[in-house]
Amino acid sequence: DTGVSQDPRHKITKRGQNVTFRCDPISEHNRLYWYRQTLGQGPEFLTYFQNEAQLEKSRLLSDRFSAERPKGSFSTLEIQRTEQGDSAMYLCASSSRDRDVDEQFFGPGTRLTVL
Amino acid sequence: KQEVTQIPAALSVPEGENLVLNCSFTDSAIYNLQWFRQDPGKGLTSLLLIQSSQREQTSGRLNASLDKSSGRSTLYIAASQPGDSATYLCAGDPYNYGQNFVFGPGTRLSVLP
Numbered sequence: 001d002t003g004v005s006q007d008p009r010h011k012i013t014k015r016g017q018n019v020t021f022r023c024d025p026i027s028e029h030n031r032l033y034w035y036r037q038t039l040g041q042g043p044e045f046l047t048y049f050q051n052e053a054q055l056e057k058s059r060l061l062s063d064r065f066s067a068e069r070p071k072g073s074f075s076t077l078e079i080q081r082t083e084q085g086d087s088a089m090y091l092c093a094s095s096s097r098d099r100d101v102d103e104q105f106f107g108p109g110t111r112l113t114v115l
Numbered sequence: 116k117q118e119v120t121q122i123p124a125a126l127s128v129p130e131g132e133n134l135v136l137n138c139s140f141t142d143s144a145i146y147n148l149q150w151f152r153q154d155p156g157k158g159l160t161s162l163l164l165i166q167s168s169q170r171e172q173t174s175g176r177l178n179a180s181l182d183k184s185s186g187r188s189t190l191y192i193a194a195s196q197p198g199d200s201a202t203y204l205c206a207g208d209p210y211n212y213g214q215n216f217v218f219g220p221g222t223r224l225s226v227l228p
Contacts, residue, residue: 002120004158006158025188033216039220040118040220041220041221042204042206042218042219042220042221043159043204043218044218045215045216047218056210057170091155091158093159098161102147102208102216103147103161103164104149104161104206105161106158106159106161107158108157108158109157109158111156
């Protein structure tokens with residue numbers, strides 16, 4: 001499968017615990033995005049990498065959130081001291097500018113439930 | 116701040132009908148526009164991409180158009196099938212930088228057999 005993959009697909013945790021999600025983009029894509037989606041809403045942008053550089057972060061990304069893409073390939077999103085309000089679907093997408101257009105391809109998402 | 120509206124929020128139609136989903140941006144300066152499909156509990160599947168130099172795109176029974184003067188896009192689905200049941204989201208990028216992608220809330224479509 002050459003699409004975007006995410007792991008785990010589901011995560012249930014207790015309030016206050018730390019969680020980490022992984023995203024593996026399409027191999028030739030140099031851009032990687034993280035989004036958060038709550039029920040009935042469209043995805044909201046969290047952060048963006050071009051290769052290993054994190055170029056932009058949304059105000060939604062509080063100090064408890066950190067993302068990395070150490071070798072410009074896979075990325076991790078960590079949430080520290082989780083809160084019930086963090087419960088959402090976390091989506092990863094990747095794209096390439098080779099065609100001079102930024103078409104994003106999404107993974108299946110990680111659904112986080114904070115109890 | 117760019118905001119996106121999708122009308123209707125939900126739609127239920129009998130199989131075989133042609134239908135139109137609408138998407139509207141408060142700021143009409145849209146560089147690229149994508150339509151996505153999302154099945155319950157799943158990620159997004161890209162359906163159509165309208166690039167800056169284009170006004171519409173077609174794929175099978177789907178046709179999407181973009182009116183840049185008004186910031187409005189429509190997704191036309193011909194001869195709807197029960198397998199088309201899903202949520203359809205539009206997303207626009209004003210600068211082709213990707214990180215400015217703004218999504219609408221989606222239209223939840225049910226096609227009844």
